[in-house]
Amino acid sequence: MKPRSLLDMTAPCREDFEIPFHEIGDPAKPLSLALVAGIHGNELNGVFILSRLADYLHGVAAQRYPGVKLHHRVLIVPAVNVLGLNLRMRLWPFDKTDINRMFPGFDLGETTQRIAAAVLKATREAFYRIDFHSSNLEIEEMPHLRIYDASEGERARAESFGLTILENPIDAVLTVSLIHAWKQYSGENFVLRGGNAGELQLEHCERLFHALLQFLHSVKILSGGNPPSIEEETHQFGAGQNFRLISDQAGFFVSKLKVGHWVQAGDLLGVLYDGYKGTVREEIRAPKNGLLLGLRRQPLVFQGDLVARLLIRNRS
């Protein structure tokens, strides 16, 4: 059966295109949860997680998993920027606009405004809304949850994912982003992030998938079976605890570290080499104790490039 689509559009020289979505659960019930990924076409982890989740929930709805029940209606959009995904591009490929800078959108406006409007229209009625992202092509991030200007309900619910929580990681949420548009409606809104763009990172995907299942059971969208229980220490960080480590020299950066681990002040994070002479320009060390949220994977470093992100405990 042809999947339903958020939007059907013509294209100048190729086939008409659509933004397909899954709607799973009793259609008579109000929409409980909306899940969106692939607003940036090169962020593959979220697309993979949501497509796998759709397969699982279709299976639950078809009673393929004994004892597991789906109690509410769920909407899943694995990829918003379909052409960007197929062409491995973060932005909308035609005019290079960022769909996540087009919200709340306008159904009679530019193409990407129309896409944004269609996404918002389909998802705003849900009570829970989750937007999936990877970092960019350069920085790998550990799986974590982000909340913005959180309500008490959001702050409490965030803990049900069993992930490290980052509240207000930037000074102000962009007013043109999906998360900001969602926050204009009642309900609870979250961003799940992990990995880096351009890659499918199975370990991160599994961690985020389990976090999602844990959340689904916690809010009783799912019941029965053996709900996952992740025994992992999680932490919560606020706006002033997100530390950017920026290189003051250029070169080739290499690191053997994995993201998601604690480092101590002075620990070696990576080495910056002179790409021509091959000599070591700088050993880059952690300036403080912290949790390694993000680490550079693209080795070419400009002067002023980000090499790592640390989450710092207060008074560490």
Add this chain to the structure above:
Amino acid sequence: MVKIKTENVIALELPYRERMVLQKTVIQGGNGPKAAIVSGIHGDELEGLYVCHQLIRCIEELSSRHPGALRGCVEFYPAMNPLGLDTLQRLVPPYETDLNRNFPGDPEGIFPERIAAAAMQNLAGSAMVIDVHASNIYLREIPQVRINQEFSQALIPLARNMNLDVIWVHGAMTVLEATIAHSLNSRGVPCLVVEMGVGMRITPRFCDQVVTGILHAWREIGVLAPEVEIPPLTHVPLVADDTNVHYLNADTSGLFVPTVEHWTSVKQGEILGKIVSPYQGAVLSEVRSPISGILFTLREYPLVYEGSLMARLMEVKS
């Protein structure tokens, strides 16, 4: 004679041997006010580069005829995004980030934030900054100034005698806080955003029109001596705002072929163009004007998706 020198605003290392150097040309006359021209923030916009060249040439000529013509100092930042310009990319390579969304920047921040911060530091104290843009590769614009409503009282009087065709006052909802113009205006440095022409091209007649306007503005604020003779103003701007600007978006995808000239008066219902398919002979859509007014934006790049902007029209206010 005036002193002309080129200075480095900021130099940042690239990974392998090279540097990104942002330069400015400074022409120092007397001790009067400082004015600056900024262009090339988007690497696919070239009109402002030619404006800089023409203005430097004009100042040299004026100063050779009248040694006291330049009472103040003028600074030119023609290529704010040198890597983007040299590699034909709108954004800052390799970041895919818009430099004009990184202001006011951070001197210890990431690469584009450092460029922005260095520019802000250098532009501080200017009596007037003009940020010249060239639309994008899709749309052709008539020479116009775009002003944020928040700063309109201070900026509209400066813009009136700049030989432009349109003064477009934007409402607060459409303002982008991380632009150079918003950042400068917020710090008390008057900054006007001039848009004209089309991306990846230069339109010499538009550039010359704007050059004349800038010379008038500089004379008005005392950068040039009052007795300096400059070409007369030839254009009086119309005022546009959120109430009289109409957007014409494509209702289907295909090739947009305009049938009217840019910057012409059109009547309500008049055909402005058509959308056709390269696969068939039929016209997919006739594009008609929703109002009687002036066509001040016209699509230059023919391919359109549903929703692509084809034109902007302005009802003329009495």
